[in-house]
Amino acid sequence: MNDIVSLSQVAKRYTRGKESVEVLHSLDLKIAQGDFVALMGPSGSGKTTLLNLIGGLDRPSDGDVTVAGERIDRLSGAALARWRARHVGFIFQFYNLMPMLSAQANVELPLLLTSLSAAQRRQNAQTALKIVGLDDRARHKPNELSGGQQQRVAIARALVADPTLLVCDEPTGDLDRKTADEVLGLLQTLNREHGKTIVMVTHDPKAAEYARRQLHMDKGTLVPGNTP
């Protein structure tokens, strides 16, 4: 079994003044290459915190985090940034596109950090937009696109550098049912046909059904037993 994500005895504490709150408690988790995991649980249970650790946006207070073969809890800030650029694509609830850039330029953004030529960057961004079905909207600014279209641009941006892992925090949280289904269908295609490993936080049981397996969190731990 080839694990892309491997967490062992991970804890996360936040200190506010004298108080220290532990929001993740000695957590173990393995995610295999090609998996599509839905992470569910009540609000405040630590889903986003866990996802941020997997995506290398944050560091654990304790324990090991190995993702894509790298002990990312040990990387320095700049090394971690470069690691993210190579290995992780992020998709957020509110799309987080650059409002002043066209869809095309938004998708090209991660490629600025690579050594690709301008022509290659344009080409790759167009391919990514084609995959999400928005190649005809390349010149549009985010405010000229619907929510679902913006989220698909965000998916294209997450995909464009061909990352090892896609990390999504409530990607359909702001979309209606029909649009949500389109976006989820797209993620499922990326997983099934392009072999992308996906970790997705969601509140929505229907959304979770698109995943290969579901994990449930409660009060900072993974609830055992409900997944194979």
Next chain:
Amino acid sequence: MKYFPLLWATLWRKKARTIFTLLSIVVAFLLYGMLQGVNAAFHLSIDNANVNRLIVTSKISLTEPLPISQQQQIASVPGVSGVAFAVWFGGYYQEPKNFLFATPVNIDDYLHVVPEAKIAPEQVEALKRTRTGLIVGATQMTKYGWKVGQRISLHSTIWVNKYDGTSDWPFDIVGTYTFSGDESQEQGAYFNYNYLDEARTFGGGTVGWWIVSVKDPHQSAQIAARIDKLFENSPDETKSQSEKEFTQGFMKQMGDINFIVQAILGAVFFTLLFLTGNTMMQSVRERIPELAVLKTLGFTDAKVTVLVLAESLLLCLIAAAVGLGLADLLFPMLKNTIGVVRLPSRVILSGASVAVVLALATGGLPALRARRLVIVDALAGR
């Protein structure tokens, strides 16, 4: 520079605000260019002052006359190679605003001591032949459209003409002069001392100041001391200075232009610092989620810092280029007042460095803020 489109788009994120800020900086740099240009023009005459020359005035004051009999005595001081004189005439043409620095001289003595003044030999001869002859600076000739052979009248704020009892002095233009190395000196005129001396109602046999050339500039101080020693305890004690010291002293009398210019610009740029700094800070604050996204995508803290600084640099350099460019266009309009044609290039260079300093000063804090931004907090809106 592959980040340029990103920078450019970011800069124009709020068009109205960017234009307003841009205009403020443009105006500041226009002011900078004009004021520093004028300042530099004034200092040019100090820089151009000849080290081989001394100016000898009355010890009492700059305007106190000296007897013409001093010429022989000064000429006999060891180390002196030539002595010429000049007299205040205070002339203007038709209206006081048309000030014309007309100087009564002995033209041979004068050209010997001030060889930078260039006059065609036949025109020098014409001046000597014509009692009321006038040699006019090239700038003034074009300004008034005068021609050689023309008769004009200059009004003196000092001397009354005893033939008709007025202060109007008729002149016949017999030639023009140029001044090598300093165009601002081409705004005057020369005429025969004898004309003034015979016709004036008072002050006969006196001159305004002596212009003394020395053989060895390193000896200037000693020679100046010797001249002053010569007239010590006489009714006409002198004060001898190098031309540079004299010019500096003269400038001081007109007010410390340098100080005024720096004070005004200091105030302008101090205000600008807050204005631009505030704009940059506001723009970074609004963009926190976007900056967090850039970091999420793998832009390092250093890269984000540089992007914010580069944005501020771009803003300041564009505005400075426009402002200084305008100053360069408008500056020649001051030619008649200050006599310098082009905005000195060192003003443009110093302006560019001011723009860089302004950019770093106003972009510094926002850049630091962008650098310190923690992704997970920014994404969660904390």
